[in-house]
Amino acid sequence: MHDARGQIRRLPGLRLWLSGGWLLLLVLAAVFAPMISPHDPLEQDLFAARLPPFWQQGADPAYLLGTDSLGRDLLSRMLYGARLALTVALVAGTLTCLVGATLGLIAGYFRGWADLVISRLVDIWMAFPPVLFAILLIAVLGTGLTSIIVAIVVIDWTRFSRVVRAEAMSQGAMDYVASAQVAGRSRLGIALAEILPNVLPTIVALLTLEMGIAVIVEAILSFVNLSISTDQPTWGGMIAEGRTSIYQAWWVLVFPLVALFLTVLSFSQLGEGLKDYFDPVLR
């Protein structure tokens, strides 16, 4: 009995620490990239092309994770790539969350014609295949950081609004909402002070998930060469380049792929952990 309880309590903590740890590492890498990068991420050195990572035969200790086919230092490119990945994750994730959650809260709590309009919009949005939608949008907006962020917000706000709407609706039917009305709280006051705090754990979990998705979307767009200008290192771009030389230099593909995987996983795990942490019943 006692042991089982202990395990249940410890697991979310561990999850939070591991995912938080990786993301913290990433933030440090992103912030201090110019200081800690051993090389200029764009500097080519054709004599040092396709050097393997440090533990393999023929490695050069100056290039810890090896080099790509143009002789650029992988570690440095990964560090700079983290900058872009995190910027997209934080900015696009937060904006998507703000837009989607606000619309979801309005639709779910205020109902009426607002709900009608928002729900129809969501239905229409869901009919578009997201990746195609993204590529189309970038084609219209042009490449660049801002376009990527705009594309992610425009495509993914429905993820928040659908969930938040349903949650706000079920919370709105609870008696504590009626009780706030009896106490004289305004509709807006109820939405912000009563409903929102109860929907917040869900929003936080979705937000971190969305940050992971934003990283993936950015990688996909870089992969199809629709992201940032080609001379800025991105994980997706690195994966695209690595794909062409997978048999000669697997590390060019694998390192950014692992970083991408860990980052997306960490974001979603962080969300789950935070959700538990935010819940006074589970805490």
Added chain:
Amino acid sequence: MSDLIYRVKDLKVSFPDLAHKPLFGAAPRTSVLKGLTFDVARGDVLGIVGGSGSGKSTLGRAMIRLLRPDSGSILFEGTEIAQLGEDDLRPLRKRFQMIFQDPMSSLNPRRRVGGIIAGPLRLQGFDDIPRRVDDALEMVGLPKSFSERYPHELSGGQRQRVGIARAIALKPDFILADEIVSGLDVSSQAQVLNLLEQLVRDLGLTLAFVSHDLSVIRRLCSRILVMHHGEIVENAATADLFANPQAEYTRTLLDAIPLPDPDQVWA
């Protein structure tokens, strides 16, 4: 000023009947309250009884304006409130309060007990809030330290006490209690009823007590409204109603309910 808290006249409420909504166009409306007329005097403890779906909760919710009636008049201490908008109701709201059936759902799970009781006080512009919160907790027999707890850390009976404390902290003139003990086990039921009796006595509360348990109503209430299919079939003082029920429906209700007095059972 009159000693009537409520004068309700020809109160009608209907809901859209979604089960019979045609594919296009508005749903037909089913009439739930079919023109109710009654008064509530200051100091009354009004029992509202009736079968499930007879409109008891709807009546209560209309009286404290959780819903807007279709037509009819609700005079609350001389003010017509039947069709008032939310903004005009706000200053009146501290004068009529409600205790809810399910204390788990009626207490915001993210607030501590202290915050739950303080919320309405703050909204209604009371001063000296911490003292009022402590007083309210004391009146319902909970220790002050409970204000730091979350609702899920309380027992069912304690939660219902918090619901009561929240309502009485505002010192309202009228409280609606809708089935407030039906979710509790027998011993917490008795405790909450005792508490309610004591508060009615000490604070001179005017109370509307919705229940389908006639034995509870008999113990607590001074007057009884019997509802059936959205109409008031009988409105009488408790003693009169039990001694001499007028309506056919009241008699069937009384027959169906086991009386708490053992002498009568064996008589």
